[in-house]
Amino acid sequence: MHNKKISRLLIANRGEIACRIIRTARQLGIKTIAVFSEADADALHVQQADESYCIGPAAATQSYLNIDALIEAAQQTRADAVHPGYGFLSENAAFAQALADNNIIFIGPSAEAIALMGDKRRAKTAMIEAGIPTLAGYSGDNQNLDHLVQQANTMGFPIMVKAAAGGGGRGMRLVTHADQLSAAINSARSEAQNAFGNGELLLERALTKPRHVEVQIFADQLGNTVYLGERDCSIQRRHQKVVEEAPAPGIDEKTRIALGSAALLAAQSCNYVGAGTVEFLLDSDGRFYFLEMNTRLQVEHPVTEAVFGVDLIAWQIAVAEGKPLPKTQTELTPNGHALEVRLYAENPSQNFLPQTGKVARWQSHLQPYTRIDHMLFDGYLVSNWYDPMLAKIIAWGETREQALAHLIEQIDHTTLLGVGHNLGYLRTIVDHPAFRAEQVHTGFLAEHGLNELFQPQEINQALVAASLLDFLASNHNPTIFTALSHLSHAQQKQWQINDCIFNCRLDAKRWKDGALRLDIAKAGAQAEQFSVTHITLTETQLRFHINNEKANADYCSVVLKNRGHYFLQLGGNPFTASLVDPLATSLGSSANSQCCAPMDGMVVELLVENGTQVESGDTLLILEAMKMEMPIKAQESGFVRFACAQGEQVKQGFQLASIKPSHKEAS
Template identity: 50%
Template sequence: MPAFNKILVANRGEIACRVMRTAHALGYRTVAVFSEADAQALHVQMADEAVCIGPAQVNQSYLQIDTIIAAAQKTAADAIHPGYGFLSENAEFARACEAAGITFIGPSVEAIHLMGSKRLSKIAMLEAGVPCIPGYEGAAQDDATLNEQAQRIGYPLMIKASAGGGGRGMRLVESPTDLTEQLSTARSEALNAFGSGELILERAVIKPRHVEIQVFGDQHGNLVYLGERDCSVQRRHQKVVEEAPCPIMTESLRQAMGEAAVKAAASVNYVGAGTVEFLLDQSGDFYFLEMNTRLQVEHPVTELVTGQDLVAWQISVAQGLPLPLKQEQIRLSGHAMEVRLYAEDPVNGFLPQTGKVLRWQPALLEGVRIDHGLREGQLVSPFYDPMLAKIIAYGATREEARRKLARAVEDCVLLGVKANQRFLANLLKHPQFAAGNATTAFVSEDFSDDPSLSAAAISSKELALAAALFYQDSAMGRAHQPGLSGWSNAASPALNYQLDSSDDSVQLTVHIVQAGEQPKLRVNHGVHCFELQLLSADGLDCSVEIDGVRQRYAYQLTGTTLHLFGHNGSLKIHNATHTTIGSTETAGNGLVKAPMDGAIVAVLVEPGSHVTKGQLLVVLEAMKMEHPLKASIDGVISRVQVNQGEQVKNRQLLVEIQANDADVLAS
């Protein structure tokens, strides 16, 4: 008799969808939980049943243990899969499942508790003989103790939140003068993200590789490792590219790291899927970093090179069955690589983005897998992590996987929300990465001046196409009005267009060479001139021939706004030809506005305060990260229009600064 029949997935987005796909394939019924903000989400539609568990804020919905247990009881779900993030590494959640007689598809309460603390897990690993980085993992957390221990460890050093990961609560400290401020920031961010401000200190390992080992254990004492993943390409300690196998791995090093990972797991009698993370230095020595007691975001690359379904393994082990394979039966074949598609703007410091998904069309390429939870028309809100999808490619060689992945990133059509596609595509094509030489310092050192990190002007060809689409839209409108001849075959006088995008405004001249259902146009933009023919345009996709070369573009045109999927990703172009141009805000005007929807976690000034340019005024929390908002000028605070704890909207005015007289005269 099976131990369970219906699985509640205590998560959202792509991981909830991914777990449900395997659960359905194995014949299980599934239950989704969702916040009010996720009522129309894809994971809700995929599940057999769904239960609303509260408002959009995670601490009122996806982190509410009692509410999730109640949803399982209401739907008679007898197992819960936590996915990753949220409650996946929460020992109290696993304990609550156990108390309710519900199978928790994950490790034991004791393993989660121990490995969920960087401090306690490091102590346990030292006792188990697993190589660890020198540092401080003591219980005393006062600043005086941490300063004293930092002096002992030496600089540079890392501050890390003991209770979590993903770069939150993590800071690199170069000198003693920065330590106190960085401790305060890391502690605050850790407390907000994980509910614990406990920190550890570690010696900084310079330019290492981040290599992790996938381990699996069953209830019969069997433990195996399924190869490694290289996660060295990171930005602010968050993984950007993950691949398997590691480009510089040898059989002897793989065995040594794998056996160390199994030793770590065995020390806590580990059951289920787990990942032991190591730093691999340039001399070939490796050090324990942490153990994640859950499925990793990057698990698909391991699945592709081993041919195994790790979620199926999790469900099987939770049922009490032995592992499907022994260590000697596990084989690695080919190469797999994954990137994370985020709603963020690399040009503006990777600021998370919100908005409506107007179009989502995943790339369809052989050897490419895309895990996502997106639906056209859904809103990307500020309440959750900005990851939209994972794009994964498999090839016989690393180069084949890299090449496929770069194309897949460029071919995924996303309109309506800014994303990091250009950043990812450029990174995958970078010679240093292509050669397999990237370390954790790659993005900050070798990639810091990449064009994807600066604003890119829309190409003249794309502007010409935009003008043609605006022309066709207006011509079609005229064609359906009695007495007007928008679709005559006679040539017409030149039309002047003003197109705006971001901070740019350009002038174009369109000469109608031939009107009709497939208009031929000549478009002038400065010194550039294009001969263009619209072969088809149905409101979703267009086929255009420009200077004798045919290409296809995805687009959506609503009124005077065109969303066009171009060579730099999603473009938003406004037809301002008939719009009166007003004044715009300028930098340094003393107005501090919210860069996105979010919650105010700190207000550090009050009316009458004297401030200097660059001084921290307000801290905004959005998409699990804290964003400091600073003064753009010297002056006096004239108004503070927000309080700690308030939810604010994108572009909402928060603080006004009255410039000093000298600044006014200088401007």
């Protein structure tokens, strides 16, 4: 048992959670030590900490996942304790044990508890023994493909194939038909092996439209255990949480107490100490089943803090120092409702492809009853090395309806320019009538057409904004009114937005009547005419009416590759508008014969031999970026020639391979 005052705290993490831990530690008078990779030398957590220590190159395996480097950093900086945050080594039993062996406090549970709950197969067995409901399935030692297929066919479909180690949705596959099974098992095993170094799997019966509900538990070294209500995390895409809230809407008090009691039983079954989360699937009939236990603080912990008025980081530190829990179960009374959304560097209109780039502007004018945990500042470089989560937006209200209103207001007052993100997508979800009506379940996004491609509705507004801003800049006029009054002829230019080309014709002959005309057409399509009025411009915003509807664009302009670019945000959705060079070759002239990197990343594997014949749609290689694996497919049939090697780091736009059509090879 630890019984020591912590005065120097090393944070074995990065990003918004590192900044979050620093904030509480500073309030407690504790000196903080940031660790950073070479890619994170200028990161916000490094700027905010009292001290910092470089632990290695950009690759996480050589820095944030390097146990020896972190132990050395803790020793060199004389740290009393290490806080692992979440992700990285937060649920690594070997890391917890290494710290214990070096007499450094690990702010988390014991290595034994981490090892037990981190292995889903062992954890499920332990829960069955403790009398906690679990889903029917297979969690045995025989991991042979044929045996797993046999077990699954015996269970019947649908089933869930799950990695026995790790979490975060990786190594999980939903299988609805027998002919999908072998491929799903092999794919899940490969992803689990790459992500966690353990390819073992388990099979579970899949529920139809369940809810994902989790309970926050806390235990001290004196044997006291409490739970701090539950959170609903049902809004998920690819098994990754998107929206979280507390308390879970629509749950009766009997179910709420039963969930809390089961969570405490799970914690007590492994002599748990510290913060943990017990996750359940809740069926439509009100029955719930143990899913897993996360032996760390959760990304969504702020909604629990908002509802219970506590600081869970401060609780973690107190427990690590050997103090009793700050509150007993009877003293923990929830108040109001809270929601959280996760701001990611991703492009919802391109199947949520991770995005990289330099932040041109970050503004988050904090609204009442809201909070933002983030890692952003103007000039920050979002790289391909780490997880794409950039920030969390949290809002509280006396009721769920009030919390939703505060959340949407905060989203509307948050601007991120220079890198693609999902802010508008998040706004669409939380403002959806079904979400407002509490009709949440794990298939919510798929049911409402929000699971794969999300097309922002403000693209015409973005083209208007880009045309107006470009016209003003090219005429060097101090005001848009002066510029437009001197427009003697229509201006026509081509813009590229979200990989689409648009022809825009700006005509101000009617400006004296208080309106101008803008014709917009996708290349090769018929133009649509828009009337633009009520134009006002500031250094950061352009406001106007388009066909009598109000529009507001946050903007900034840059020059990239000798072309004018405008970073725009409308309705929370980001747009990059670029003037098309009329002398450049047609964008489609060589697209069918080249496969280019959609973003910065690393070539993980070449799947075909160089020079072999492939068919259109065949996967040529796997590119990894921001902890995601992306298959790069052939755009036509022919003979492949690779321009990259396995393990190579490539930049966005880099030509990975070319395809020579079969008829050309034959000639």
